[in-house]
Amino acid sequence: MRIGMDAGGSLTKIVVLRGPEREYYMMDLEGAIEMARKLPDCEGIHLTGCRAETIASHLPDNLRTRVHRAGELEAFWAGARQMLADEGRPSDSFVLVAFGTGTSVFTISGGKGTRTAGTAVGGGTLTGLSRLLLGTSDFENFMDLASRGDRHRVDLMVSDLYPDAAASPVLDALTAANFGSKRIEQAGKQDIASAILQLVVETIAVISIQVARTHRIDTIVVAGSPTRHPLVRERFQELGSLLGHDFFAFLEHGPYCGAVGAVIMGESQD
DSSP states (O other), rough: OEEEEEEOOOOOEEEEEEEEEEEEEEEOOHHHHHHHHHHHOSEEEEETTHHHHHHHHOOGGGGGGGGEEOOHHHHHHHHHHHHHTTOOOSEEEEEEESSSSSSEEEETTTEEEEEEEEEESHHHHHHHHHHHHSSSOHHHHHOOOOOOOOOTTTTTEHHHHHHGGSHHHHHOOOEEEETTTTTGOOOHHHHHHHHHHHHHHHHHHHHHHHHHHTTTTTOOESSSSGGSSHHHHHHOOOOOOTTHHHEEEEEGGGGGGGHHHHHHHHHOOO
């Protein structure tokens, strides 16, 4: 048995490998520390992420000599390549978006990954603005609000500036200014949540599409904890269609790329 743990800024993603079988877990740091204290004997503990050392310090003494550490970015793209292959979609050339607390964008080519771009806008932005403006930092609660909101009460749309654009489904859906609507005082919590989600997804989508076009790569794979929610995926796909890039792809277990990649990198060093 091998265990991979990606201890990020907000959540810890864990994969337990028992032969060909994988078990996936996601929890906060406190839960991961408690799990680390009780881990059974195993072949190796593979750690990555900004809080990997915190996890390592709570491992039982008999497991500390079996710890393998992997670079956070390298582990993420190694795990993504493996997951694509596992899902029958092997590729040596794609843009990979690591949508975590912040966001990194990689170009993957020839089996190697390079961090090409990134932004401080990410999952941490979602939860931070939600806590500030909506009074909740619970992701599922936030997403429930966003699914019932109308961001047009918060965002200034292209059609607000150019009335003729309202006749075009594409132009009518384009944002002119996030949180720029003159009707913003009429917005409810659901509308604000929908606008926060749009701001974050739109920022990441535009950056990743620019990277893809610059490097002449079609497929953009988006992975990370927020992508587990269907509405997040839907927003990316809507933006792809609006911006002329219909090649956003998602991984079934995308949040666990770093944990899987840490195991892969550790095994290659054995």
